[in-house]
Amino acid sequence: MPTPPRVKMPSATSIVARSHPDHIIGVDNTLPWHLRTDLQHFKKLTAGHAVIMGRRTFESLGRPLPNRLNIVLSRQIFDDCANVKWAKDPETALLLADVHSIFTLQPEFFIIGGEVIFGEFQKYINQFWLTDVYTGHMNGDAKFDYTFLPSEWRTREEREFPSGEHDDFSFRITHYARRKFEHRMRSKEEFMPTSSHIIDRLEEWSEFIESQPADDDALADHPTLF
Ligand SMILES: NC(=O)c1ccc[n+]([C@@H]2O[C@H](COP(=O)([O-])OP(=O)(O)OC[C@H]3O[C@@H](n4cnc5c(N)ncnc54)[C@H](OP(=O)(O)O)[C@@H]3O)[C@@H](O)[C@H]2O)c1
Structure with missing residues (x-):
């Protein structure tokens, strides 16, 4: 089957944990809680995928996330290494994520923060896994203040989790999906500067992505804790 002139690209999903009720996501470039169950959920969802993050979030992690392609945005110049690729702007980050996914x-692929990156990629994100952490009022220097309007977002799943030995606070995970997915499209020519291998792979990708279930049906396949 010939590759169509413009091909549907992989979809962006985001994962974020914020305090309730103040929507804090970070304090002094760290996460203000430890929730092992939520981290296990994060690991399960993102394993093997490309993850896009800002330079400050990358520093806060302390090391690249294993078994994932870490795409890190910065206006500074850094050297790539095994599973870390630096992107100088959002377009480069998306291209790298597309190539890995293809x-x-x-x-x-996943957009994993922090505040600046969530803001810049918001328009591309079709699904969110939102963790509301019941911390009570708190201060912090990074926020995720977005409101999920029911007219724009459908709630797919929601589950409450208690605090416990390994989870500092009780929390709720909600899976939101856009009512109307934003599909990014690309032509073969846009991959020319990357490598000829990706051009070869595009035809197989095109068949794969066209064979996927429609947006809503595809959501049922998501690995979840539930
Ligand atoms: N709770 C959660 O779910 C969660 C998730 C992730 C992060 N966090 C927290 O969020 C905080 C970090 O968030 P943040 O907003 O301060 O920083 P960030 O979004 O992680 O990173 C910002 C940096 O990304 C680079 N960048 C951003 N836009 C760019 C663009 N258009 N082109 C090129 N580079 C760009 C810049 O790096 P340079 O300065 O190098 O140019 C910028 O300083 C931390 O506290 C972290 O723990 C929380």
Whole structure:
């Protein structure tokens, strides 16, 4: 089957944990809680995928996330290494995420923060896994203040979790999906500067992505804790 002139690209999904009720996501470039169950959920969802993050979030992690392609945005110049690629702007980050997803035949990649990056990529994100952490009022220097309007977002799943030995606070995970997905499209020519291998792979990708279930049906396949 010939590759169509413009091909549907992988979809962006985001994962964020914020305090309730103040929507704080970070204090002094760290996470203000430890929730092992939520981290396990994060790991399960993102394993093997490309993850896009800002330079400050990358520093806060202390090391690249294993078993994922770490795409890190910065206006500074840094050297790439095994599973870390630096992107000088959002377009470069999206191209790298697209190439990784196409090579690994995965229909989505992840935007994992922090505040600046969530703001810049918001328009591309079709699904959110939102963790509301019941901390009570708190101060912090990074926020995720977005409101999920029911007219724009459908709630797919929601579950409450208690605090416990390994989870500092009780919390709720909600899976939101856009009522109307934003599909980014690309032509073969846009991949020319990357490598000829990706051009070869595009035809297989095109068949794969066209064979995927429609947006809403595809959501049912998501790995979840539930
Ligand atoms: N709770 C959660 O779910 C969660 C998730 C992730 C992060 N966090 C927290 O969020 C905080 C960090 O968030 P943040 O907003 O301060 O920083 P950030 O979004 O992680 O990173 C910002 C940096 O990304 C780079 N950048 C941003 N836009 C760019 C663009 N258009 N082109 C090129 N580079 C760009 C810049 O790096 P340079 O300065 O190098 O140019 C900028 O300083 C931390 O406290 C972290 O722990 C929380």
